[in-house]
Amino acid sequence: MAIIEVQALGKAYGGSQVVDGVSFTVEEGEIFGILGPNGAGKTTTVECVEGLRVPDSGTVRVAGLDPAADRAEVTRLLGAQLQESELQAKLTVREALELYSSFYPRPADRLALAERLGLTAHLDRRFAQLSGGQKQRLFIALALVGDPRIVVLDELTTGLDPRARRDTWGLIEEVRDSGVTVLLVTHFMEEAQRLCDRVAVIDKGRVAALDTPEGLVGRSAGSTVVSFTPSKPLPDDAGLGQLPGAVAVSTAPDGRITVHGDDDTAAAVISLLARLDITAHRLRVLDTTLDEAFLDLTEQDA
Incomplete structure (x- = not known):
């Protein structure tokens, strides 16, 4: 069944139409990719799904809820790693996990989550001391610490070296295998081809194609x-x-x-x-x- 439904979504900034009639559904338990070049409208689309922006037109439903009107309920269902994420330089991994856990009534076991994501040895390291790959693991952990049904990962592997990127791909597959639906935003074609069950190609604010990676290649x-x-x-x-x-x-x-x-x-x-x-x-x-x-x-x- 569809856990995310986006219909005729529209959003403009300063008279410029950034998202223009985008429609797609995401099935529960899949990795759904939103693929496109920089400036295509990908991040604005997922920010409407997350409830961070209110659409000018169209509808968005997350598990039947309106992300803008029912934001508190959606926040408990959906975890997010934003396109640009930073933490205070002196905050340790342990402190970050404790802080984010406090936001939720029934959080996941943060120490078990740290072990699953390879962060146990780094719990007392400060954010500024982490490598790029370790920071990305932490951001995944923070997106999952609320025990969500859905996680949104926006440009997760940008700036990572090839080894760290592939390690992160393995983590995303593990997240999906644990039963969490993944909405993955990327402009890396190899990433989408490796991970996604289905892909919406967005270009100039519109859906240019929607299919499996194999189906898109076949077309x-x-x-x-x-x-x-x-x-x-x-x-x-x-x-x-x-x-x-x-x-x-x-x-x-x-x-x-x-x-x-x-x-x-x-x-x-x-x-x-x-x-x-x-x-x-x-x-x-x-x-x-x-x-x-x-x-x-x-x-x-x-």
């Missing part, structure tokens, strides 16, 4: 990419562009050929080269990434 023009360097030049009438599923063919200055298409295209390219007695050196067959699908989808939306 892209050319979901499979075949690249190779031929052992000899292909004849002009080879017909790579007319092969089944082919949507684009390009040749690099060094002679390397790239064909965008689908699974049938990959097999057809290999068969064609065999008939022409041409060897495909450094042959690569890859799925289109979510980055490429995103560019296709937003170009179509433009």
